[in-house]
Amino acid sequence: MGNKQTTFTDEQLEAYQDCTFFTRKEVLSLHSRFRELAPHLVPLDYTNNPDIRVPLTLIVTMPELKENPFRDRIVETFSEDGQGNLSFNDFVDMFSALCETSPRELKNIYAFKIYDYNRDNFICKEDLTKTLNKLTKGELTPEEVTLVCDKAIEEADLDGDSKLSFADFENMISKAPDFLSNFHIRI
Amino acid sequence: MSEGEMAQLMEEVEEKKKLIAIIRNKPWRMKRRLVLLREAQQFVDKFEGALGKGKGRKWYAYKVMMTKKWIKFQRDFENFRTACIPWERKIKEVESHFGSSVASYFIFLRWMYGMNLVLFGFTFGLVVIPEVLMGLPYGSIPRKTVPRPEQPTAQDYSVLMDFNGYCKYSVLFYGYYNDQRTIGLLKFRLPLSYLMVGIGTFGYSLMVVIRTMAKNADVGGGDGEEGEFTFAWKMFTSWDYLIGNAETADNKYASITTSFKESIVDEQENQKDENIHLRRFLRVLANFLITCSLGGSGYLIYFVVKRSQEFATRDDLSWYEKNELEIIMSLLGLVCPPLFETIAELEDYHPRIALKWQLGRIFALFLGNLYTFLFALFDEVNTKLLEEEGIKNASIWALKEYYANYSMMMNDSEATPPPMDPSDVIRGPCWETAVGIEFVKLTVSDIQVTYLTILIGDFARAVIVRFLNYCWCWDLEAGFPSYGEFDISGNVLGLVFNQGMIWMGAFFAPGLVGINVLRLLSSMYYQCWAVMATNVPHERVFKASKSNNFYMGLLLLILFLSLLPVVYTIMTLPPSFDCGPFSGKTKMFDVIMETIDLDLPAFMGTLFSYAANPGLIIPAVLLMVLAIYYLNSVSEAYQNSNMELKKKMQMARDEEKNRRNNTDSTNQVMKDLEDLLPNRSLAPPAPPEPEKKPEPEAKPTKTKPGAAGKGVNLQKDVALATPNPNARGPVRQPPGPRGPGPGPGPGQGRGRGRGPPPR
Numbered sequence: 001m002g003n004k005q006t007t008f009t010d011e012q013l014e015a016y017q018d019c020t021f022f023t024r025k026e027v028l029s030l031h032s033r034f035r036e037l038a039p040h041l042v043p044l045d046y047t048n049n050p051d052i053r054v055p056l057t058l059i060v061t062m063p064e065l066k067e068n069p070f071r072d073r074i075v076e077t078f079s080e081d082g083q084g085n086l087s088f089n090d091f092v093d094m095f096s097a098l099c100e101t102s103p104r105e106l107k108n109i110y111a112f113k114i115y116d117y118n119r120d121n122f123i124c125k126e127d128l129t130k131t132l133n134k135l136t137k138g139e140l141t142p143e144e145v146t147l148v149c150d151k152a153i154e155e156a157d158l159d160g161d162s163k164l165s166f167a168d169f170e171n172m173i174s175k176a177p178d179f180l181s182n183f184h185i186r187i
Numbered sequence: 188m189s190e191g192e193m194a195q196l197m198e199e200v201e202e203k204k205k206l207i208a209i210i211r212n213k214p215w216r217m218k219r220r221l222v223l224l225r226e227a228q229q230f231v232d233k234f235e236g237a238l239g240k241g242k243g244r245k246w247y248a249y250k251v252m253m254t255k256k257w258i259k260f261q262r263d264f265e266n267f268r269t270a271c272i273p274w275e276r277k278i279k280e281v282e283s284h285f286g287s288s289v290a291s292y293f294i295f296l297r298w299m300y301g302m303n304l305v306l307f308g309f310t311f312g313l314v315v316i317p318e319v320l321m322g323l324p325y326g327s328i329p330r331k332t333v334p335r336p337e338q339p340t341a342q343d344y345s346v347l348m349d350f351n352g353y354c355k356y357s358v359l360f361y362g363y364y365n366d367q368r369t370i371g372l373l374k375f376r377l378p379l380s381y382l383m384v385g386i387g388t389f390g391y392s393l394m395v396v397i398r399t400m401a402k403n404a405d406v407g408g409g410d411g412e413e414g415e416f417t418f419a420w421k422m423f424t425s426w427d428y429l430i431g432n433a434e435t436a437d438n439k440y441a442s443i444t445t446s447f448k449e450s451i452v453d454e455q456e457n458q459k460d461e462n463i464h465l466r467r468f469l470r471v472l473a474n475f476l477i478t479c480s481l482g483g484s485g486y487l488i489y490f491v492v493k494r495s496q497e498f499a500t501r502d503d504l505s506w507y508e509k510n511e512l513e514i515i516m517s518l519l520g521l522v523c524p525p526l527f528e529t530i531a532e533l534e535d536y537h538p539r540i541a542l543k544w545q546l547g548r549i550f551a552l553f554l555g556n557l558y559t560f561l562f563a564l565f566d567e568v569n570t571k572l573l574e575e576e577g578i579k580n581a582s583i584w585a586l587k588e589y590y591a592n593y594s595m596m597m598n599d600s601e602a603t604p605p606p607m608d609p610s611d612v613i614r615g616p617c618w619e620t621a622v623g624i625e626f627v628k629l630t631v632s633d634i635q636v637t638y639l640t641i642l643i644g645d646f647a648r649a650v651i652v653r654f655l656n657y658c659w660c661w662d663l664e665a666g667f668p669s670y671g672e673f674d675i676s677g678n679v680l681g682l683v684f685n686q687g688m689i690w691m692g693a694f695f696a697p698g699l700v701g702i703n704v705l706r707l708l709s710s711m712y713y714q715c716w717a718v719m720a721t722n723v724p725h726e727r728v729f730k731a732s733k734s735n736n737f738y739m740g741l742l743l744l745i746l747f748l749s750l751l752p753v754v755y756t757i758m759t760l761p762p763s764f765d766c767g768p769f770s771g772k773t774k775m776f777d778v779i780m781e782t783i784d785l786d787l788p789a790f791m792g793t794l795f796s797y798a799a800n801p802g803l804i805i806p807a808v809l810l811m812v813l814a815i816y817y818l819n820s821v822s823e824a825y826q827n828s829n830m831e832l833k834k835k836m837q838m839a840r841d842e843e844k845n846r847r848n849n850t851d852s853t854n855q856v857m858k859d860l861e862d863l864l865p866n867r868s869l870a871p872p873a874p875p876e877p878e879k880k881p882e883p884e885a886k887p888t889k890t891k892p893g894a895a896g897k898g899v900n901l902q903k904d905v906a907l908a909t910p911n912p913n914a915r916g917p918v919r920q921p922p923g924p925r926g927p928g929p930g931p932g933p934g935q936g937r938g939r940g941r942g943p944p945p946r
Contacts, residue, residue, distance in 0.1 A: 015221055015224055015225070017262060018207060018210060018211065018224055019210055019211050019217065019220045019221060019224055020211055020217075021211055023265060023266040023269045023270070024266050025266065025269070025270055026269070063283070063431045064283075064431055066431070067430050067431055067432065067433060067435075067436035068426070068428060068430070069426060069440075070426070080216060080218075089216075089217035089218055089221070090216070090217060092217060093216065093217040096211070097214075098428070103212055105212070106212055106214055109214045110214065111423065115423065128422065131422055131423075132422060132447075135422065135425070135426060135440070135443050136440065136443060136444045136447060137440050137444075139440075139444045140444065140447060140448070144447070144448070144451055147451060147454070148418050148422070148447060148450075148451065151417075151418040151454065152418040152419040152422050155415070155416045155417070155418060155419045156416060156419045157840075158836060158839075158840045159839075159840065159843055160840060160843035171836075172416050172419050172420070172423075173423060173424070175415070175416065176416070176420045176423070176424045178420070178424045178425070179420075179423070179424045181287045181288075181291070182287060182424055182425070182426065182427045182428060182429075183424070183428055184287070184428055184429065185428050185429065186278075186279050186282060186429060
C-alpha cells in the first residue's frame with residue numbers, strides 16, 4: 001500500500017472509507033475523475049478541504065452520465081445548493097449512493113428525491129409528466145401521457161391524495177424486480 | 188464515577204460505535220456525515236479509555252486495541268481484495284453498451300472463474316504437486332509408464348489429442364497416482380489427500396454457492412404480483428442507468444416508448460380470450476412435440492454411447508467415429524434450443540413466461556443428456572470391472588512365467604530376478620482413467636463447439652451482413668438476418684452445465700479443473716470481444732426472474748446432481764487393482780478407515796465407530812426433520828401476518844378514497860358496523876355542538892405502520908435538497924423554460940432496424 005499520494009491525508013481517506021462504500025483506491029480514482037472535469041479549478045492537494053465546486057454543465061459530460069435522461073436531476077439532488085454545483089464531497093456521495101453495494105433503502109430515498117422535480121417531497125402529476133417526457137423523448141401524444149401518469153398515480157397512491165408521498169413510492173418501488181439492477185452507476 | 192454513570196457512558200459509547208458502523212447507510216449530506224463521524228470518533232476515543240479504570244483496565248485496553256487492529260486489518264484486506272478483482276473496465280464497457288442484463292452474464296462468468304481458481308488451487312497444491320515432487324517419477328512403476336505395445340505411437344499428435352499415449356499416463360488422470368500410504372520426507376498421505384480434495388471440492392462449491400444465494404436473496408425484489416404496478420414500474424425502473432453509449436441509449440428510448448404504447452393499448456382494449464380451446468390444444472400439442480424431441484435426444488445419446496463401446500474394440504477408426512459421442516452431444520445442445528423456441532411459438536405466452544418455459548426445457552434437455560451419458564458410461568465401467576478379473580489372473584501368470592524364464596536362463600534358482608520392466612507388465616483396464624478421459628474429451632469438444640459457434644454464428648454473420656449489404660436487394664441490417672443479439676440465457680445455462688461436468692469429472696481427472704480455468708479465462712476475453720464487435724443490444728429485455736438467484740438455484744441443483752455419481756463411486760464401486768491412489772483396497776473410502784486406525788490415537792477410532800452407530804444417526808436425522816418443520820411453520824406464520832398487514836393497508840386506502848368521494852363505504856365490515864349504529868332520524872334532535880374538526884395532520888405523518896420502521900427517520904432525514912430556494916411554502920414554482928424540444932425520433936432513418944454494432 002504505497003503512501004505516496006499527497007492528495008489526501010490518511011485520516012481523510014479513512015473518513016471517506018467510513019462514510020462511503022468505496023475503498024481507498026476508488027476514492028483516489030474518484031478524485032482524479034473529478035479533477036479531469038476541471039483541471040484548472042480542482043486542486044491536486046485536498047488536504048485542507050478546499051471548497052471548490054464544479055458546475056453542472058461540466059459534470060454531465062462524464063461518460064457515465066451523459067446519456068442518462070435524468071442526469072440533471074441526479075446532479076441537482078446531490079448538490080448542496082440545489083443548482084447542480086458539486087463539491088468533491090457531493091461528488092463522492094453521489095457515486096457512493098448509486099453504487100452496487102449501496103443498500104436498497106438508501107436507493108429508494110434518492111430515487112424519490114431525483115424524480116421529485118419541484119422538491120416538495122411529493123411526486124405529483126407534473127413530476128410524472130416530466131419524467132415520462134424525458135423517458136420517451138416526447139414520442140407519446142399528450143393524451144397518452146396523461147393516461148400513463150393517471151394510471152401510475154392510481155396504482156401507487158395509497159392515501160388517496162393523487163400524488164405519491166415517500167411511503168407510497170417506497171411501497172411501490174421495493175417490489176420492483178428491476179429497480180436495483182437498473183438504478184446503479186458503475187464508476 | 189458511579190456505576191450508573193459508567194453504565195450510561197458505556198451505552199453511549201456503544202451507540203456512537205454503532206453510528207460509525209452504519210453512517211454510510213444514512214441519507215445525509217457528505218459534510219454532515221464527516222462532521223458526525225469525527226465527533227463520534229473523538230467521543231469514543233476520549234471515553235473508551237476512561238471506561239477502563241478500575242479492575243480489568245489492562246484487559247479492557249488490550250481488547251480495545253485488538254479490535255482497532257482487527258478493523259484496520261479487515262479494511263486493508265477489503266481494499267486488497269477489491270484491487271484484485273479483474274476485468275472491471277471490460278465489464279463496464281459491456282454494461283455501457285448493452286445494459287445490465289448482458290453484463291450480468293459476464294459478472295457471472297467472472298464469479299465462476301474465481302470459484303474454479305480456488306478449486307484449482309486445492310487440487311494442484313494438495314494432489315498434483317506432491318505427486319510430482321515427492322512421488323515416484325515417470326517410468327518407474329507400471330502405472331506411470333506407457334505400455335510397450337503403445338509406445339511407438341505414444342507421441343503422435345492424433346493420439347495425444349485423444350488423451351491417450353503420454354497424456355493418459357500423466358498427472359492429468361487418476362491412473363497415474365501411486366497408492367503408497369505416505370510419500371516423501373514429510374510423510375504426505377497422498378491417497379487420503381486425494382479423497383479429501385475430491386470431497387472438499389464439493390463442500391467448498393456448496394458453501395460458496397449458498398453464500399452467494401443468501402447475499403442475493405437480501406436484495407431480492409419481494410413478492411409483487413405481475414401487473415400490480417405496471418405503469419409505475421415502467422416509469423421509474425425501466426431506464427438502465429448503466430448505459431453510456433449514445434446508440435444504446437437511442438435503442439432504449441425506442442424500446443421504452445414501445446413498451447408504454449403496448450401497455451396503453453392493453454389497458455384500453457379489454458382482452459377478450461379468443462378461442463381458449465384452440466389455445467389449449469396448441470399448448471398441449473407443443474408440449475407433446477417437445478417431450479418427443481427430449482426423448483429422442485436421450486435415445487440418440489444412448490445409442491451413440493453403445494456404438495462407441497463397439498468402436499473401442501476396433502482399431503481402424505476415422506476421426507468422426509472416434510469423436511462421434513462428443514460431436515453428437517454438442518450438436519444436440521446447439522440444435523434443440525432453437526427448435527424448442529420455434530415450437531413454443533404455438534403456445535403464445537407472455538414473453539416473460541415463455542422465457543421461463545424455454546429455460547426449463549433447455550435445462551431438461553441438458554440434464555437428460557448428461558444423465559444418459561452417465562448411465563451409458565457406468566455400463567462401460569461394469570464391463571471393465573469384469574474384464575479386470577481376467578486380467579488380474581493373466582498378469583500373475585505372466586509374472587510367474589517371467590521368473591521361471593529368468594531362473595532358467597541364469598541356471599540359478601537362488602538369485603533374485605530384477606523386477607520386470609514396467610512397460611511390459613500386463614495392465615488392467617483402469618476404468619477410472621477411462622471415465623476421466625471421457626469427461627475431458629467432452630469438455631474439450633464443448634469448448635471447441637462454443638468457440639466455433641461464436642465465430643461462425645456471430646462473427647461470420649456480422650461480416651456478411653456488413654459487407655454484402657452494399658450489393659443486396661433488401662436491407663440486410665434491418666431485415667433478415669441482421670446482427671445477432673447476445674443470448675444470455677443460453678450462455679448462462681451452458682456455463683452452468685459445463686461446471687456440472689467439471690464437478691463430476693474432477694475426481695477422475697485432476698487436470699480437468701486446470702483445463703476449465705484456462706477455458707474460463709480465454710472465454711472471458713473471447714466473448715467480450717465477440718459481444719462488442721458482432722452483437723447489437725436487445726430490443727426488449729425480459730429477465731428470467733426477479734433476482735439473480737434463478738441461475739444460482741440452477742447451479743445448486745447441478746451441484747447436487749453431480750455429487751451423486753461421485754459419491755456412488757466412492758462408496759460402492761471397487762477401485763482398479765493396479766492404478767490410482769486407491770488400488771488394492773476394496774472400497775475407496777477404506778483409506779479413511781486406514782487413517783483412523785493407523786494415524787489417529789486409539790480413542791478417536793472408538794469415537795468414530797460410536798458416531799457411525801445407527802442409534803446416533805437416526806435421532807440426528809429426526810432432529811433435522813423437526814427443525815425443518817419448525818422453520819417452515821414459522822415462515823408460514825410470517826407470511827400470514829404479511830397478508831394481514833397488506834389487507835389492512837388496502838382497506839385503509841379504500842376508506843380514504845371513498846371518504847374523499849363522499850360515497851358509501853364499500854367495505855362490508857364497515858357497512859355492517861354502520862348499520863349497527865343508532866338511526867339518527869329516530870333520535871331527538873341534539874343541541875348543536877361546536878364543530879371541532881381536528882386539524883388534519885400534515886399528510887406525510889400519515890405514514891402507514893410498516894413504512895417508517897426501517898431505520899430511516901422520514902421526517903428528519905428525507906430533507907436532502909435545501910428547501911426550494913424559489914418556493915414560498917407549498918406553492919409549486921411555475922414550470923421553468925423547457926429544454927430543447929423533443930428531438931427527432933430515435934435513430935433517425937433506422938426504424939426498427941438497428942445500426943452496426945458499436946466499435
